[in-house]
Amino acid sequence: MAGIEGGAIRSHGNVEALPLALEGVFLIKTRRFGDARGFFTETYSRRDFVAVGIESVFVQDNQSFSAPRGTIRGLHFQTPPHAQAKLVRVLRGAILDVVVDIRRHSPTFGRHLAVELDHAEGLQLFVPEGFAHGFCTLTPDVEVFYKVTDVYAPACDRGIAWNDPALGIDWPVAAAEASLSDKDRHQPLLSETEPVF
Numbered sequence: 141m142a143g144i145e146g147g148a149i150r151s152h153g154n155v156e157a158l159p160l161a162l163e164g165v166f167l168i169k170t171r172r173f174g175d176a177r178g179f180f181t182e183t184y185s186r187r188d189f190v191a192v193g194i195e196s197v198f199v200q201d202n203q204s205f206s207a208p209r210g211t212i213r214g215l216h217f218q219t220p221p222h223a224q225a226k227l228v229r230v231l232r233g234a235i236l237d238v239v240v241d242i243r244r245h246s247p248t249f250g251r252h253l254a255v256e257l258d259h260a261e262g263l264q265l266f267v268p269e270g271f272a273h274g275f276c277t278l279t280p281d282v283e284v285f286y287k288v289t290d291v292y293a294p295a296c297d298r299g300i301a302w303n304d305p306a307l308g309i310d311w312p313v314a315a316a317e318a319s320l321s322d323k324d325r326h327q328p329l330l331s332e333t334e335p336v337f
């Protein structure tokens with residue numbers, strides 16, 4: 141986590157959590173036990189996560205595969221009563237992971253942060269409820285794995301345009317070269333979304 145700006149690191153057991161500039165967002169490092177074979181790590185341990193302040197209960201695990209470099213998925217969130225916190229990591233390749241604060245009464249409403257995650261370092265991003273989340277793949281053939289705290293609820297599935305100018309996100313791919321779903325090509329601006337958080 142060297143070089144990444146944040147608050148005081150909280151650590152317990154095998155987990156280190158760095159609070160980032162948006163309240164509730166953490167960059168997580170879990171201890172790797174290396175040996176001649178490679179390494180072992182506990183990617184999630186409820187005991188250690190609760191001890192560093194992440195009390196979320198995860199009920200679903202998701203995995204996506206994105207073939208082209210420059211794939212953008214996002215920016216997504218689910219509305220209450222199926223809002224989700226997410227714990228995101230990369231199994232193969234690298235992404236720029238982006239979260240946008242959409243909590244209307246937050247002092248950082250509309251602000252975003254972006255963190256690079258890759259399989260080599262194995263850092264994870266914890267994204268609380270009240271954030272839109274998305275990523276851009278920095279390599280081909282990227283596998284992203286993430287835990288979520290509520291089930292998929294299509295009626296509560298919402299998005300914000302990845303390139304909403306009001307967000308000012310510096311994506312590492314030009315619009316013409318980005319690979320996007322049809323849904324993500326037609327998401328509304330943040331200013332057009334219903335205030336739900």
Ligand SMILES: Cc1cn([C@H]2C[C@H](O)[C@@H](COP(=O)(O)OP(=O)(O)O[C@H]3O[C@@H](C)C(=O)[C@@H](O)[C@H]3O)O2)c(=O)[nH]c1=O
Binds near residue numbers: 202215216226
């Ligand atoms: C997210 C999700 C999708 N699906 C289905 C719906 C659809 O047919 C297909 C692809 O869905 P999407 O296009 O929404 O997948 P994707 O664009 O990868 O959506 C994901 O993006 C990242 C950034 C997130 O943060 C996630 O929460 C999720 O919104 O998978 C599920 O069955 N369960 C799920 O939990």
